[in-house]
Every structure is written in structure tokens, then in C-alpha cells.
Amino acid sequence: MALPSRDGVILACLLLLCAVAHAIDTLSTSNDTYGASSDTPWQTYQSAPRLKPPELLVTKAEQGLEDGLVFVGINGEPGSTQNVPCIFDMSLGPRMGSLVWTGLDYTEPFDFKVQSYKGLPHLTFWAGQLMNGYGHGSYYILDRSYALVANFTPPGFPEGGDVHEFTITANDTALIDIYSPKQADLTSIGGASDGWIFDCIFQEVDITTNQTVFTWSAFDHVDLTESYNNVSGAGTQSSPFDYFHINSVYKDPAGDYLVSARVMDTVYKISGKDGSIMWRMNGKKSDFQIDDAAKFAFQHDARWINDTTQTRLTLFDNGATGTAKYSRGLLLDVDQTFKTVKLVTEFANGPRTFAQFEGNLQPINASSETTNYFIGFGSQPFFTETSSNGSILLDAKFSKTNQVNSYRAYKFPWVGSPTTNPDIAYTKDEAKAYFSWNGATEVENWVVYTADMANSPAFVNITTAYRTGFETEVDLSKVAGLKNLVRGEAISGDGTSLGWTDATDGTSFFTVEDATGLKRAAESATPTMITATPSPTNGAASLSATSNPVWALVVAMSVGLIMFA
Ligand SMILES: *[C@@H]1O[C@H](CO)[C@@H](O)[C@H](O)[C@H]1NC(C)=O
Ligand SMILES: *[C@@H]1O[C@H](CO)[C@@H](O)[C@H](O)[C@H]1NC(C)=O
Ligand SMILES: *[C@@H]1O[C@H](CO)[C@@H](O)[C@H](O)[C@H]1NC(C)=O
Ligand SMILES: *[C@@H]1O[C@H](CO)[C@@H](O)[C@H](O)[C@H]1NC(C)=O
Ligand SMILES: *[C@@H]1O[C@H](CO)[C@@H](O)[C@H](O)[C@H]1NC(C)=O
């Protein structure tokens, strides 16, 4: 087991003067101590005090990981302000387990991932109000600068769309789903003749015109008696019977849809021409002969590896509570002519986690036979990466209990370049500077500049520090030439200047408004900063003072348990 050393220091001696950079991001590697003081260990930062992503426990991390960043939509802890989308760097080395981006504007995100929209990679997710096993919300698309480019609800459903699916097709349409209460005769399943069900609807929506291209309703096509769910206690207007529980929809190039329904134990192929069911896989009315090893229950996230050839399908087999020893990802061989299903590979994590709800299996590069797979354990706070044969390369956990979890977890390549400025904190007594930049993926080094208040234009480069993670601490106590103002410049791997922090003396922050040999700093963007009166201008450069960030932002946490179907 090769784990990166988090206590190790990185010496960046690119110049004559050296600075010692420490990782501020925290990571646990011991199951014994993880969560010793809290069931939900968080990471915090000096330069970004409002952010509080989960601290990760990594119990395995080996060579052979696929390139890319890890995407989780944090749910749980009702009342917390930290139910937000998070991107983590899980590459081997000093940045393992460090935050890359978190979006505080979006709560209870589901299905947070990277998808192509208008030919470019975008961040996409659902956010809104979580109900009991479904949701009322809308769908978000952000570009690589984290700007919102689209936000929509399903046409005809003003209460909002559901959490379970948001996939953008090759034609830039969106596949989304809706849990829609409907009156129904439930006598065939032992309920009332005037009962209520959740109809599970999926729509294909043209994102740009906001028009529905296709709508499908489970209740129009699937009988109540096909369900494994029990009506007992449900079936009323206040508690409609969730007989189908749709949780994934994908569309193939022939125009047909693949739908997973949890409490039917079934994957359906739906005709794009008329909505008829082309076949059922597994469940009470299976059209397929399924090998025992390939049988699944309460599954999620059924999709073709290649939706043109349609010979291999992946899904997350949650398994039945009390029967299944653990939940597993399945790669299945599917013969649609002879209607057979065989197991190719099973994927599990080291602790053999059983996830009663949610979860997903992602072939990280579906074009490659030898791709690694990424598995999210849904209602349990685990994710794992395996090689194509299922051998585990990465095992991670992001909460001690399932008070914090993520509907799905993915790995994707992602380049983010935020329009905000990078952030700085500085403790004058210790001469320690802290740098971070929420969402910036290209920063390799932080260059530290200093100047006298009385001579502000003459910012001098005093040292360079390797970026150790989300936040980099730079000890300036032994760096020669330190003056009372400090600021940082973010530099890419090829030396390009990406952005500048404000200048600070540890008490106030200053926007450098004149270049004079330096690059001009844009508007101050330290998110917690309160704008105050400008200080007197000085020489060629003009510095505007702003007051202290709110360092001690206390986030009240209410402890609660979210169980989500
Ligand atoms: C961590 O320890 C707990 C209790 O000892 C055990 O149940 C769990 O499986 C362990 N998890 C991992 C990731 O090893
Ligand atoms: C899209 O349709 C929904 C529901 O009909 C409506 O509320 C929304 O305003 C529409 N958005 C646009 C951009 O037309
Ligand atoms: C429904 O009830 C039956 C019989 O009690 C039980 O075997 C089955 O597991 C229940 N199904 C669900 C989804 O709870
Ligand atoms: C994309 O549009 C083409 C042309 O209308 C159609 O044939 C194809 O099925 C569509 N593909 C998807 C995935 O929607
Ligand atoms: C799917 O298979 C077809 C036919 O073999 C191939 O042309 C295509 O590139 C494959 N798609 C992907 C995404 O690998």
C-alpha cells in the first residue's frame, strides 16, 4: 500500500530564496483515528474560511489510477451549509484528498458530474429540496469558469424535477425524471381503490428551447403487480405508493432508452418511437435468461458501455437488505438476440460496503477495454477505483457514518478557471502566508511578493512555493526581504500567470490598482471580505483597504440522519 506522506514538506527552491510549503488540507489514512472527534470530519482553510468540505479517509491508493478528478455531491447533515458539490484531487502525491472546488451556492446536489454541452465540458447536477426518497428541484449547468449557463425545471412540472437523473445526450437534450403523485386503483396489490401512487416519468428536454422532446410514464406502461415494493402504510395522498422508483435513464443513438427501476429489480429498454417496452431484464417478468452470478436487486445506474454495439451493460447492484453480503458494480455481457445475460466482472470495495440506497458504477474511459472503474456507494460515504478486472486501486471514505453521503461518485478530467481572484491569509506574527483558489485546477506554484506600505508599487518577488493542495501554507519567517505587505501570484506549470491575490499586512486587505511593473490585480474577490473605506493613495500605486475577512465563521451543524431511497 503506497500512501503519500501528508506531513512531508515540499521544498520549492526555484529561486535563490527557498520557502517551505506545507499542506494545510487534511487527510486520514488510519481507520482507527478517522472521525475520532466527529462522525463527520471536515477540512478547513485559513484563506477560505467559509469552505468546509469533508476530510477523507484513504485506506488504499496504488499506482495505475486513471487521470482525472473526483466528483461527489455532498448530502446529509440537515441544516448544515455544507451539502454542496465537491471536486477532489485523488492523484497519488501530496495533493491526494485535497479539495479542488466546492460550490456553496448549490444545496443538496445530486448526480454531480462532467458532461459535454455544446461541445465543451460542463459541470452538471440537480439541486433543490430533498423529499422522502425523491426531490423537487432543478437542473444546473456550469461552464469551466463555474458560471451558470443553464438552469431549468421539467416543462409542465412547476414543482420541479427529481434527483435521480440528469444526463445530456449527444444532441444536447437532457434526460431527467419526475416523481409525480397520481390517483390509482390499488386493489390488485392489496391497497385502496382510490389510492395514490408515484408515477415515475422521464422526459427528454431540449435545453435551449425548453421544449419536451419525449415523455414516458411508468404507470402508462408497467403494471403495479410487477413491483416488489409493498403498499402497506403507503398509497395515500400524503404518502403515495412508490411502486416503480426510477433511478437512471440513458438514450442510445438508435433513439431508444435504457431505464433502471429500483423496486422492480428491472432494467427496461423503452422504444423511442412509441414508449413501448422492448424488453425487461431481471425482475418478475424478465425477458432474459440471467446467470445466477449476474442477478441483481434494487439496482441503480444501468447503462451501456457502448450504446451503439449494446453488448455490455454496467449497473450498481445494491442487493437485498438482509440477503446481500455487500453491494457490487456489475459488468454484464448482454445478448439481445438470444436474451442471455452473463457476468463479466464484479466490482466491490475493500470494506465490502453494503449500500441500501443509491450508488453507481462508471467505466472511467468507456472507449477502452482496459479502463479503470469508479464506484460510488450512494447512501454509504465510500468511493473506490478499480482496474478493469476489479482489483482495487483506491479505497476512500468521506464521513465516518452515512450522515454525509453522495448519490453517485465519478472521476472525470476537468479544467477549471474561475473568474474570481485567488485568496490569501497572512499571520504577521508567525510570518505565514496561506494561498488558495476555489476551482482553479492549473495552479502549480504560488509566487510570493512583498512591499512596504509606504512604497506599495515596489512589490518584490521573494519566494516560490509548490501548491500542495487546496491551500498552501508558506513559511516566510526565514525568507529574506520580507516587508509588511504580502501578496501571491498563481502560476501554471508552464509559468503562465493565472491570477493575483489581494495584498495584505495580516490585518487589512488591499486591491492593487496600479500595475507599475506588476500585473494589475482585478477586483478583490475574497468572498468573505467586507468592503470598507479606501486608504489614502500612495505614489504610483493606489491601494484600497478593505476590512478583515470574517475568520471565525461558525457553521452551526444540526446532526441528523438522512436515509434516502
Ligand atoms: C473501519 O473500522 C470499522 C470498525 O472497526 C470497521 O467496521 C470498518 O469496516 C473499517 N473500515 C475500513 C474502511 O477499513
Ligand atoms: C421552461 O419551462 C418551465 C416550465 O414550463 C418554465 O417555468 C420556465 O420559465 C421555462 N424556461 C425558459 C427559459 O423558457
Ligand atoms: C414486501 O413484503 C414481502 C413479504 O413480507 C417481503 O418479502 C419483501 O421484502 C417486501 N418488499 C420490500 C421492497 O420491502
Ligand atoms: C440525435 O439526433 C439524431 C437526428 O435527429 C437522431 O437520429 C439520434 O437518435 C439522436 N440521438 C440521441 C442520442 O438523441
Ligand atoms: C462503439 O462501438 C462502435 C462500433 O464498434 C465504435 O465505432 C465506437 O467508436 C464505439 N464508441 C465508443 C464511445 O467507444
Ligand SMILES: *[C@@H]1O[C@H](CO)[C@@H](O)[C@H](O)[C@H]1NC(C)=O
Ligand atoms: C480512452 O481510451 C481510448 C481507447 O483506448 C483512447 O484512444 C483515448 O485516448 C482514451 N481517452 C482518455 C481520456 O484517456
Ligand SMILES: *[C@@H]1O[C@H](CO)[C@@H](O)[C@H](O)[C@H]1NC(C)=O
Ligand atoms: C488485475 O489487473 C491488475 C492491474 O492491471 C493486475 O496487476 C492484476 O494482476 C490483475 N489481477 C488478476 C487476478 O488478473
